[in-house]
Amino acid sequence: MSSPFVLYVDDEAANLVVFAAGLRGTVQVVTAPSGATALELMRKQEVAVLVADQRMPGMSGVDLLAAVRAEFPDTVRILMTAYSDLEAAIDAINRGHVHLYLRKPWEPVELRQVLVQAVERYSAVRWANELERRMRETERMYSLGVIAMGVAHELRGPLTALTMNLELVTDLVGDVSEQKTLRDALRDSRTSVQAIGDIISSVELSTRSRTDEDVNFREVVEFAVRSALGEARHRGQLKLFATDVPPIRGSRTRLGQVVLNLLVNALEAFDPAQRQRNLLSVTLATTDGTALLTVEDNGSGIPAEVLNRVFDPFFTTKADGGTGLGLAISKQIVEELGGSIQVSSTVGKGTTFHVRLPVVATA
Numbered sequence: 080m081s082s083p084f085v086l087y088v089d090d091e092a093a094n095l096v097v098f099a100a101g102l103r104g105t106v107q108v109v110t111a112p113s114g115a116t117a118l119e120l121m122r123k124q125e126v127a128v129l130v131a132d133q134r135m136p137g138m139s140g141v142d143l144l145a146a147v148r149a150e151f152p153d154t155v156r157i158l159m160t161a162y163s164d165l166e167a168a169i170d171a172i173n174r175g176h177v178h179l180y181l182r183k184p185w186e187p188v189e190l191r192q193v194l195v196q197a198v199e200r201y202s203a204v205r206w207a208n209e210l211e212r213r214m215r216e217t218e219r220m221y222s223l224g225v226i227a228m229g230v231a232h233e234l235r236g237p238l239t240a241l242t243m244n245l246e247l248v249t250d251l252v253g254d255v256s257e258q259k260t261l262r263d264a265l266r267d268s269r270t271s272v273q274a275i276g277d278i279i280s281s282v283e284l285s286t287r288s289r290t291d292e293d294v295n296f297r298e299v300v301e302f303a304v305r306s307a308l309g310e311a312r313h314r315g316q317l318k319l320f321a322t323d324v325p326p327i328r329g330s331r332t333r334l335g336q337v338v339l340n341l342l343v344n345a346l347e348a349f350d351p352a353q354r355q356r357n358l359l360s361v362t363l364a365t366t367d368g369t370a371l372l373t374v375e376d377n378g379s380g381i382p383a384e385v386l387n388r389v390f391d392p393f394f395t396t397k398a399d400g401g402t403g404l405g406l407a408i409s410k411q412i413v414e415e416l417g418g419s420i421q422v423s424s425t426v427g428k429g430t431t432f433h434v435r436l437p438v439v440a441t442a
């Protein structure tokens with residue numbers, strides 16, 4: 080990545096040229112002729128260090144730096160003044176608007192030193208902020224883990240009752256009913272109850288052992304698609320193109336979570352008013368010895384600045400209650416199995432997720 084920019088603001092064009100020339104080869108410089116243009120530019124590109132001349136018509140240097148302090152607090156702010164304006168500089172420093180001040184006319188060696196250090200300071204601040212953000216994230220994950228364990232513990236009892244009753248009903252229906260749909264519904268309900276049990280097991284600390292089984296991925300995908308059909312009906316068309324793939328070593332339930340997360344996200348990206356044109360297609364195939372699941376929708380699409388954050392825990396754009404955990408968990412599950420998950424998207428056109436999973440080698 081290129082190093083971040085130093086922005087120099089001065090209303091005298093000649094100064095801008097000399098400044099940029101004097102720094103060639105040390106730091107990257109951009110220039111602006113006024114405070115207003117500087118602010119506009121900063122909204123478009125990242126600026127590490129701002130050097131502002133004090134005497135400018137319209138917005139003075141100190142005014143500009145005060146505005147930048149509010150809007151871009153990480154940017155290192157340097158005021159440049161002639162000796163006669165020293166009062167303004169001292170006042171600005173004391174009020175915290177300015178980090179450093181440079182005397183005008185500047186001395187090239189000093190200028191370079193100051194700016195190189197300022198860029199370093201900016202990088203250090205950014206790094207510290209990033210660390211802090213990650214630490215907060217870790218803390219949240221930790222508290223969430225504690226809560227999840229408690230919830231899992233409480234769910235065990237009712238789930239056991241539900242399992243027993245479902246088995247009983249299945250036995251009774253098996254004898255008296257010829258209805259295939261009823262039997263299918265019961266079978267899927269039992270699979271879901273089993274899945275809840277597996278999820279609880281994976282959260283409970285005591286039984287942390289991950290289930291390892293040979294999973295028929297096609298069945299998992301078909302089950303997830305059936306589970307999503309109810310929701311899909313109100314939002315668009317769901318098409319499944321599945322072929323048999325070799326077994327995958329992992330947990331049926333956790334793989335099911337991944338598929339369901341992707342389907343639900345895609346359905347949520349649809350505008351229900353456009354039901355006729357909304358299409359979600361799910362494809363399962365074997366390519367290059369791996370299982371490849373493709374989940375493609377023609378929904379809202381994801382803007383570029385959002386795209387590289389969708390796998391971050393707690394990242395959500397859903398105002399009404401997304402946890403932002405769906406894709407983070409999915410990625411973790413897929414990577415635990417040695418696979419990968421990728422996304423590509425175009426705003427207004429739609430989004431495609433690719434999940435690649437290693438299969439059990441067949442002798």
Ligand SMILES: Nc1ncnc2c1ncn2[C@@H]1O[C@H](COP(=O)(O)OP(=O)(O)OP(=O)(O)O)[C@@H](O)[C@H]1O
Nearest residue numbers: 344345348389395396397401402403404405406430
């Ligand atoms: N198919 C998609 N189309 C458009 N945006 C998507 C799609 N899939 C994911 N996203 C974006 O990625 C974000 C993160 O997704 P993720 O599943 O992790 O969380 P969520 O869906 O917001 O919350 P939750 O999964 O808890 O309901 C979403 O808020 C959305 O902005």
Ligand SMILES: [Mg+2]
Nearest residue numbers: 340344405406
């Ligand atoms: Mg989601």
